[in-house]
Amino acid sequence: MKTYVLKPMSRRQAMTLLGAAGLTCAVAPAALAGPEDVAARIAELTGGAAGDDALITLDMPEIAENGNAVKVAFDIDSPMTADNYVKAVHILADGNPEPDVATFNFSPAMGACYATTRMRLSKTQNVHVIAAFSDGSFGSAEATVKVTIGGCGG
């Protein structure tokens, strides 16, 4: 009959094992941005100023079958004159790997303020549109999009 002897573990061996365990934790799957991250990002962009959403109209699907290409369109009621125009529009998503989707920089030469693009959504989530006006104020609007098939590949 074979006998197994349980050897006491040296300190060095113990540390090596602990180190390996630590590494395993460090490479846990990449976390998705949460609503808190988006709230923090919005605060960073706007300096915490509360937005007025009456001027922004969003056009997004309520249900997106394919998260790889979700239409996002916004229309902002602005005269787009040299002293009153929309400087920038930020699109943020609170369930994607990173909150930022795209930032549009506008100029009065456009004469109107709207734009359309397509974005990826990894799961059902809220999409925020933040408008920065030339007078330093901000407006925001948000919409929830239900996503049937996520669009983050893999």
Add this chain to the structure above:
Amino acid sequence: MSKVKPRVKVPKTAEVGELIEIKTLISHPMHSGRAVDGDGKLIPRQIINSFRASFNGTVVMSVDLKPSVSANPFFTFPFTVTESGTFDFVWVEDGGKEYTKSKKISVG
């Protein structure tokens, strides 16, 4: 890599003061750096990270893109025509490579 091809739709003529719509599309995979290929290997990030539209040398509109923008980035936006001239559209890829397209418009 599939061929990257920019396309733009701008009216050829317009009246002074007319609001026109510009449509742009560039065929590009927008690799987010998160998806894997058929062999399970991570495809490195390669996206169009910025776009700008200029009219007669002045930037009228630009966009900063993140990996969350869909493949084949597509934009529509308005422009008010004041004079004849040339639109220049530039897409910048990760690594600094630029793709360009120009369109002329005449008034009257």
